[in-house]
Amino acid sequence: xxxxxERIDRIIGILIDSxxxxxxxxxxxxxxxxxxxxxxxxxLALLIALARLSxxxxxxxxxxxxxWIFRGTPxxxxxxxxxxxxxxxxxxxxxxxxxxxxxxxxxGAYSSEIIRAAILSIPKGQWEAAFSIGMTKSQAMRRIIxxxxxxxxxxxxGNSFISLVKDTSLAATITVTELFQKGQxxxxxxxxxxxxYIEVAFIYLIFSTVLSYFQxxxxxxxxxxxxx
Numbered sequence: 001x002x003x004x005x006e007r008i009d010r011i012i013g014i015l016i017d018s019x020x021x022x023x024x025x026x027x028x029x030x031x032x033x034x035x036x037x038x039x040x041x042x043x044l045a046l047l048i049a050l051a052r053l054s055x056x057x058x059x060x061x062x063x064x065x066x067x068w069i070f071r072g073t074p075x076x077x078x079x080x081x082x083x084x085x086x087x088x089x090x091x092x093x094x095x096x097x098x099x100x101x102x103x104x105x106x107x108g109a110y111s112s113e114i115i116r117a118a119i120l121s122i123p124k125g126q127w128e129a130a131f132s133i134g135m136t137k138s139q140a141m142r143r144i145i146x147x148x149x150x151x152x153x154x155x156x157x158g159n160s161f162i163s164l165v166k167d168t169s170l171a172a173t174i175t176v177t178e179l180f181q182k183g184q185x186x187x188x189x190x191x192x193x194x195x196x197y198i199e200v201a202f203i204y205l206i207f208s209t210v211l212s213y214f215q216x217x218x219x220x221x222x223x224x225x226x227x228x
Contacts (some may be wrong), residue, residue, distance in 0.1 A: 044108030070109035
């Protein structure tokens with residue numbers, strides 16, 4: 001049995017030794033997974049939002065169905081279907097690509113509603129002004145509406161990005177060696193799950209704090225020169 005001081009020294013030693021391996025896993029897998037997924041999800045979200053706002057009924061129905069499916073089912077279930085379910089149909093995905101696809105489809109559904117709401121928030125007068133100078137609907141969307149929508153979407157999309165950093169921990173369930181998975185591996189050999197998971201939570205907190213700082217700076221930059 002360890003004395004209290006020996007136990008404290010052991011825990012401190014474990015935390016020091018495990019900090020950089022866990023941080024490295026976050027930098028190598030968690031951050032890339034987050035960035036790739038967010039970018040792909042934004043592209044998909046914009047397409048879905050435009051489909052919802054189009055006058056083509058087929059596109060509207062398909063877009064609504066997609067959003068309904070991926071907003072109405074748990075992300076963890078979606079990950080399991082892609083990674084564990086698709087092999088039943090002869091489709092086998094490696095863990096990282098499976099996680100990218102699952103997170104992209106999920107975030108695309110949620111972000112599409114953010115983008116759609118932002119586009120709808122632009123006053124109709126902006127459309128009318130664009131049409132009055134001879135712009136087509138697509139030109140008005142590209143040059144007038146979407147640029148103005150960016151400022152509106154920054155806070156919710158920024159929050160979504162930070163949330164995605166934490167959601168990537170679900171990739172551990174399909175053996176992606178990201179931040180949380182690395183913490184699990186270390187906890188299983190050190191038999192100190194409480195302290196290791198607290199350390200994992202602390203590293204997530206560092207990532208979220210840094211991202212929140214840059215989100216605030218970005219929002220302030222876009223707010224400059226806008227009357228309150």
